[in-house]
Each structure stands twice: as structure tokens, then as C-alpha cells.
Amino acid sequence: MAKIEEYAPAAGRSAIEELKLIASRLKDKTILNVNSTAVGGGVAEILNRMLPLMTELGIKPRWELIKGGEDFYAVTKKFHNALHGTRQELTPADFQLYRDTLSANMQTLNLDADIALIHDPQPAGLIDRKPAGAKWIWRCHIDLSNRQSDVWDFLHGYVSRYDAAVISAPSFSQRLPVKQFQVPPSIDPLADKNKELASEEVAAIMERLKIPLDKPLITQVSRFDRLKDPLGVIEAFKKIQPYVTARLLLVGGSADDDPEGAEVLAEARAAAEGNPDILVLCLPPTSNIEINAIQRASAIILQKSLKEGFGLTVSEALWKGKPVIAGAVGGIPLQITHKYSGILTRTIDGTAYWMKRLLHEPAYAKKLGENGREHVRENFLLTRHLRDYLLLALYLEKGGQDFIHI
């Protein structure tokens, strides 16, 4: 696992010094994280990288996992979908199962800590067993802007008893009697997906994947999901083909276990058929270095989402200094300031227009990419994410003042 000093070239020396100073004020404090899985998913990925950094900084992080049967996870999956805005039917028995599972966990989990970060709905009910004097934060990674009211009303009873709530974007905020803070997610600049790659390494990977580089590459990296609009991307590209020399690459994970994904992949392949300058590529989910290389080899990156959570793939592309054209949905506008650090679009025609424009104006495209990389450096790296958590812990420890001298 990377050491804190290794982040200095990416985040800046001062960011590391600031982290050390803040952490020194939290020395030997225990920060507990509770979520539902140790591997897979964004939360586990972040915790696996962030907690060793906390330890190195002199803080005592702990990580507990909530346990439940398949029926519990079926219910919390319904919670998750309902909070995301997909209508779910929940029965009184479902809510009771949640309460019972949380009660059982309260008997077995060690919840002793100075500060606790409780991630997402699954462990939210643990607040019933909050130790006296501890500061508890509900960390919500879900976009609640279209949440289903019965599920939210149920969770509200728990969340309103926390000391604070943390959301990823202001649009995710809800009416709560506790303070809410914005802490966006982050990318790890040292992870395989984002680390620097030598140009020879990029070239070798592209050759292995049989992706020719004789024309500028326009790439969208995303699941084959209708909400990522792969067909809209192909349509936009076809509109500009008479005027530009370029190749489109749609790259996503294998869709074997996802019937809708397989269907969308087939539709994308059908739309690309007979067009030698449109490539559709499926890669295994572990292809992090390959995705990194593809992004680095691309001239333009697209993320033409119709709906999005936070859309961190945008920050991944910006970090590589690439001009990004992305849908103005979810957390994407936080990552891109239109025409300064990327391009925000809402239509197929708009996407086509900006693809053509950026291909024809490489100096402007380069400037967008440079600005985007600096924006990510300041706002979307793991070190900033860690800093925000530590500042929030300090804020709660100091009694919630607007001005704090460290």
C-alpha cells in the first residue's frame, strides 16, 4: 500500500504537510468505519487505501463490517435502489428484518471509538448503540435527490440522531435536523487505474489490445448501460465522421452476468457494424492498467451519461490531462466547469459539435485538459478526501465552531 509521502508528487508537498498537521491534532484518536463489505464497491476501495494512511499519520482507524443474511441484503438492496429513485415495494416485514439484523450486529460489533463514520443505509441503525461522548457521522454515498419517501422516512429516524451527515454533492442534501457536509469522493493517483504510465507501456498495451493509433481516438469508458448512452455516443460520432479523421472506442466491462448489459452491448455492436472507425471493446473488470493506458492514448474522453451518481470516471480522465466532454448530470458539473476544465453537454448534437470542435482546435483541447488535471489535483484526489474527513472530525471534536485555529 502506498505511503503518504508517495502522494506528494501528485497532491503537492503542502497538501501532505497540511495532512500531517491536522492529523497531529487527532493523534491517537480512534476513527471507526462501518460498512457492509470489505471488497468490491467504491466504499471498500477507498477505505482500503485511506485507512493505512490514517495509521501512518498517527490516528487509530478501525473498520467493522455489518453482517446479515441474504434476506437482509435483499432488503438493503431495495433500500439502495429506492433511495436512487427506482420504485421499490417494501413491506413492514422488510423494515422489521432491518431492525432485527441491526440489533444482532449491535451485540457483536465493537463500536468503541472517538469518531465513527457509518457508511450508507445498511449500518445506519447502529446509532441506537452509539457510545456516550463519541461523535458519529452518517456518510451517505448515494444520490438522494430522487429518493423514495417511505424508505427515506424510515432512515430519517436514524440519521437525524447522528452528529453530522456527509453527502457527495449539494444536490443530494435532504431536510435534516443535523448539519450536513459536502465531501466528494476521490480517485487514488497511485492506483493502477490512475498511476503514471510510460508512453512505451501505453503503446505496448494498445498494441496488445489491437487498438490502432493511426487516427485520434475518442473514447468512452463505461458499463454497457443505457444510462451511459452508448448509442447516443455512436450517433454523435457518425454525425461528425464526414468532417473529421478520428476513431471512436467504446470500452466497458464484460456483461455476462448482466442481462440488460448484454443487450445494450449487442445494440452498440449492431450500431457500430460496418463502420471500421467505431470499436466496441469488452474488458475483464480487473483491467485497470489497460483502462489507464486507453485513456492516456485517447485524444478526447467522453462520458455522455444521461443519469449519473458522482461519475468519478470523469476525474480519472481529467487526471490524465485529457479534454473531457460529459453529460451535465449528477456530480459531473462539480468536476467540470464548462469551457474551462472540460465540456458539459445535454444532447447528441451538442456532443457531436464539441467533439468536432476539440478535434479541430487541439490547443484549446489541451488547455481544457490541463485545467481539468489541476482541478482534480485540488479537489478530487484521495488526499483531499482524507483531509476533509479529518477536518470534520476536528470540527466535531472542537464543538462545531465556524472558525478553528489548529
Add this chain to the structure above:
Amino acid sequence: MTAKAGEPFKFCTRLTLTEVTGRKAYNIGELLEGIKAADDAVIYHHTHRFIKQSHHLVPEGANDFAYWVANTVQADRLGEELTAIDIVRYDSLAALRDAFVGLLERHLAENPGPMRTVAPGREFHFMRAIRFSLPTSCAAVDYPGFIECLRNVSVSSLYLHVFEARLRPPYGVDDFSHWFRTNFNDEVVGREISRLDPYSYTLEGLRQRIIRIIEQRLPEVPRG
């Protein structure tokens, strides 16, 4: 002019945590009401965050209110007027808030018709800045040491000493020119730095400009 300062300049830095108030505005009337109700932490967030978060971009001289009005509500004239509010002129956040309120009230009085309401998802979110000040390891007692520190401190530090300093006593004065005046009686550097409009530079541009001002003065500084 002396070679060494009586008081070393200790560089500090400013970090912020963003609180989401939950208050939103869908049109200019709601924006006005939100600004009227805003405390200093809200005004600070929306007028100062923009400078720091976008410091690498082309200087905008803007604030969140202006950006939203111009780019989302697309009220071009009002957006331009809000952009042009000269933040440097105000030595308190309350006075700055009154300037925004005055401008928006005048706009609404002159445009009494129906207001454009933006679509859900494009509304303005009022936020607050929880401010933390931290010492850094950089301290200077003379001109070369000051330049060296200035080259190495973070943009957050620069931001604290140049922008925020103007909002606390001595009001309207940045920390750098204050230090050169009070420790070296150096009116030239003091005047040159205080003349800079920090809102029309990027933070990196501002850093380079201040370094140049002090470097040009170096040949006249007595050696310690």
C-alpha cells in the same frame, strides 16, 4: 530600511470544510432572499471559494452568485454586474452581502415581470465555509527568506494572507504589505503589493507578481 524584521513573518494556511445548508434558489428572487438570510460563513463560501477552487483557471473575478446568474439563469446583464462587484473594496463580509442585496433588489425593481425559474437540478445551493487556520513551517525575517517562503507555500497560504487578511484588522490590508511596512518601513513594496487587485490574477499569477515586486527591491535592501 533594516535587513532583519523585528517580527518574523509566519506563513499560515487556510483550509475549509463545506457545510450544505439545504437552502436552494430556483430564481433570482429566491437568490436574493437566500443572500439576505446568509451569515458571514455563507457569503465567504460563495465569494471566496470560487477564487481558490478555480485558481488555475483564467482569472474570472467572479463569485458563485454571478456564475449561477450568468450561466444558469442566463440573465447576462445582471450576471455581468454581479461579476463586476469589486470584492477588494469591501472590508467586511456583511458589507459585501449588502452590495449583492442592493444589486439584486435594484434588478428586481427594474424587472418586475415573471422571473425565469431554472429546472430542478440546476438550482443554486447555499453553502457555508467552516474555516480552519493552520501554521506552516515557513517563516521569514528578511527579503530573501520571504521570497523563498513565497515560492514554497501552498496557494491556500497565499489566499489566506492576501485575500482573507483584508477582512480582519487592519481592515482592507493584506498581511504581506502590512509586514513590509511595519517591519522595514518599506513603503515601496507595501504600496506595490497593496495596489495589486488580487481578484484579477490567478493565485499562481499573483504569487509570481509578488515575488517579482520583492526581487526588484532586493538591490536596495541593506545586507544583514
